[in-house]
Amino acid sequence: xxxxxxxxxxxxxxxxxxxxxxxxxxxxxxxxxxxxxxxxxxxxxxxxxxxxxxxxxxxxxxxxxxxxxxxxxxxxxxxxxxxxxxxxxxxxxxxxxxxxxxxxxxxxxxxxxx
Numbered sequence: 001x002x003x004x005x006x007x008x009x010x011x012x013x014x015x016x017x018x019x020x021x022x023x024x025x026x027x028x029x030x031x032x033x034x035x036x037x038x039x040x041x042x043x044x045x046x047x048x049x050x051x052x053x054x055x056x057x058x059x060x061x062x063x064x065x066x067x068x069x070x071x072x073x074x075x076x077x078x079x080x081x082x083x084x085x086x087x088x089x090x091x092x093x094x095x096x097x098x099x100x101x102x103x104x105x106x107x108x109x110x111x112x113x114x
Contacts (some may be wrong), residue, residue: 004079007046
C-alpha cells in the first residue's frame with residue numbers, strides 16, 4: 001500500500017524532480033509534487049512525496065527529516081499524521097448551534113417576563 005509524505009520548509013527553487021531525486025534513494029517514488037501558488041507559480045515551501053510502501057516512506061522520514069535540501073533544512077512527516085494534543089473541535093466548528101437569539105428579533109432564552 002502506498003504512503004504519502006509531507007515535506008516542509010522547501011527552498012523556493014526546489015522542483016518536483018529535485019524532490020523525486022532526493023527521496024528515490026529510499027524506495028520507489030510514485031509521485032512527487034511541490035505545491036505552488038496558483039497566481040504566481042512560486043513554490044509555497046512544501047510538497048508531497050508518495051512511496052510504493054509504508055516501510056520505504058518511514059525510511060525516508062528517518063533519513064531525510066531535518067536534513068538539508070537546496071540550502072534549507074527540510075521537515076519530513078507522514079502526510080496523514082496529525083500532531084498530538086486536542087481533538088480539533090467538533091463537526092460544526094466547536095459551536096453548539098443552539099440557544100441565543102431567535103430569528104424574529106426576540107430573545108428565545110425564556111426571560112421570566114409574563
